[in-house]
Amino acid sequence: MATLSPEPHVAVLTFPFASHPALLFGFVKRLAEAAPRVKFTFFCTAEFNRSLFSKTSTTSTSNIVPHDIHDGVAENYVFVGKPMEDINLFLAIAADELRRGVEEVTLNSDRKITCILADAFLWFSCDLAQEIGVPWVPFWTAGACSLSIQIYTDLIRQTLGVEGNEGRMNEKLNFIPGFLGFRIGDLPAGIIFGNLEWPFFVMLYKMGEELVRADALVISSFEELDPDLIKNLKSKFKQVFSICPISLESPPQSSVSDEYGCLPWLEKHHPKSVAYIGFGTRAKLPENEIVALAEALEASATPFLWSMKDDLKKYLPSGFLERTRELGKIVAWAPQVQVLSHPATGVFITHSGWGSVMESIAAGVPLICRPFLGDQSLNTWMIENVYKIGVRIGGGMFTKEGAMDALQQVLLQEKGKMFSKQATAYKELAIEAVGPHGSSTQNFQRLLEMITA
Structure with missing residues (x-):
């Protein structure tokens, strides 16, 4: 049996829709450049992997390896135009498909997986991380405001109910920390509006429940933008790393x-x-x-x-x-x-x-x-x-x-x-925030220390 390398190996699990893969890939590139001895396996659909890796120089991704996963669309499947049809098909197989992918990579890699960095939507990856005994680090691609609403979904539903709210759009919701004067009508669908049984909305609800298990939570923002919301989130999670804006570190x-x-x-x-x-x-x-x-x-x-x-x-x-x-x-x-x-x-x-x-x-x-x-x-x-x-x-x-x-x-x-x-x-x-001693820079360094340990 070959001896495994003791060097770190991060499994990166993506939600393969819209801008999510590109955002996570951009973030992983920063990590990979800062930690060249860490191997990153990027789990995404073949289409996204081809696009993301073809647009990037091999030198900047030499320690990032693509691994294709299935998108859930069966051969000869005909889309019928249902809302979020492609997303719901993926969610039906996502947990099993990503588990299979991680097992396959573990079996064939020269390194054991030492950390799971996942799109926060993939809440079920916390179980996978726990089973193999590694840290689970979900990446929230949006801001502290939308994450806070997801975290307080149960309180919102208990307070407002989930039916008969259509005529209350302009009423103010004042019981969520940091949202004084917030309109009920500005709540995202899936909280109290819409078909709450849709797989996508169920996923968001489960995510709000399970994120507290994270060893660290990464948010695509910077602390000075929403200091009160970040303070509240820090009281609920083990570690919260606001690491943004990446656009200030764009190429010339x-x-x-x-x-x-x-x-x-x-x-x-x-x-x-x-x-x-x-x-x-x-x-x-x-x-x-x-x-x-x-x-x-x-x-x-x-x-x-x-x-x-x-x-x-x-x-x-x-x-x-x-x-x-x-x-x-x-x-x-x-x-x-x-x-x-x-x-x-x-x-x-x-x-x-x-x-x-x-x-x-x-x-x-x-x-x-x-x-x-x-x-x-x-x-x-x-x-x-x-x-x-x-x-x-x-x-x-x-x-x-x-x-x-x-x-x-x-x-x-x-x-x-x-x-x-x-x-x-x-x-x-x-x-x-992204300067030498800024909050995002310091949070990035703390995350690096965590995944390279």
Whole structure:
């Protein structure tokens, strides 16, 4: 029997949807570069593994090894359009599939697994870690606000009930620490709204129950952004490591792909004048809202850079592209971190996904928010009422008048100056957090010590 290496080996378990794999992969790359003697096995679907590893130099991932897992979709399966159909298929096999993968890697590797670093959604990985006797470190890809709501799900359900709340959307929920004045309507689906028996919502509920078993919990934020929420979370967990914003440690601008020429285009514009528009990988703006936003941009003569898939351009108003050729630029993909960091960018029009929120905060750019799902409405509430760095689009969806009003508030009115000032203040805190003696840097070092022990 071959002798196993005593060097550490971390199993990285991903939730293979939306931006989750990329966020965890980016974080693991940082760990791998800081701890070259640690081996990381990255468990993800073949499609994501091909994409993530092909975009990265082999030198920066030499101690990260991909291991493909099944996505739960049977051969010849025909999707019928059910909500979260792909996610629910994966969840049906996830626990067994990841267990099989870990067992296979353990059998064939020259090192035993010494730690499990998992997307926090995969709550069942705590049992696997316990069985093999290693630390369980869940990674929460969102902020302290949405995690806090998940942790207090039982209290919310006991206090409000799970039925008959549809008419109470504007009532205030004041019994959760850190959420004074929070609207019931801004609770994520799966807490008291929606089909609570959906596998995805069951997963979130179980996660809220099981996370207390974590040896350490990693949050994609920085302590100075939500000090009261972080303090409360620390009272409930063994260790909480807020480690962000990663975007402040991005590669130099010269090494970033900009195939559509976004950055040179921005160079032609005045500081804080451009509206950057991007709705992430999963959110899709309805046809009528694409029209309304386009009309607002044109009518207000707001310079814009819009990241939009080619198949959505057909919904733009007739003649819009020709009329706004000098005013704006529409691209299939934009280097978002660099666009937000450019002096010409004055506002980010977004779905309020946490990754986008953190990138905007790190760049000091105010936001106009149009939330769709998940934690996005909650994040929007924080942006408006706690951070005070942006606005929710009036009525919750784009109309021409509502979009024009929001653009005017952020780019032209005195309120916009306050947003910009506050956003800059958070940017400075974020820079300090990832500095040599900052809170995120110290938390990162503590986590490194834990996984290399």
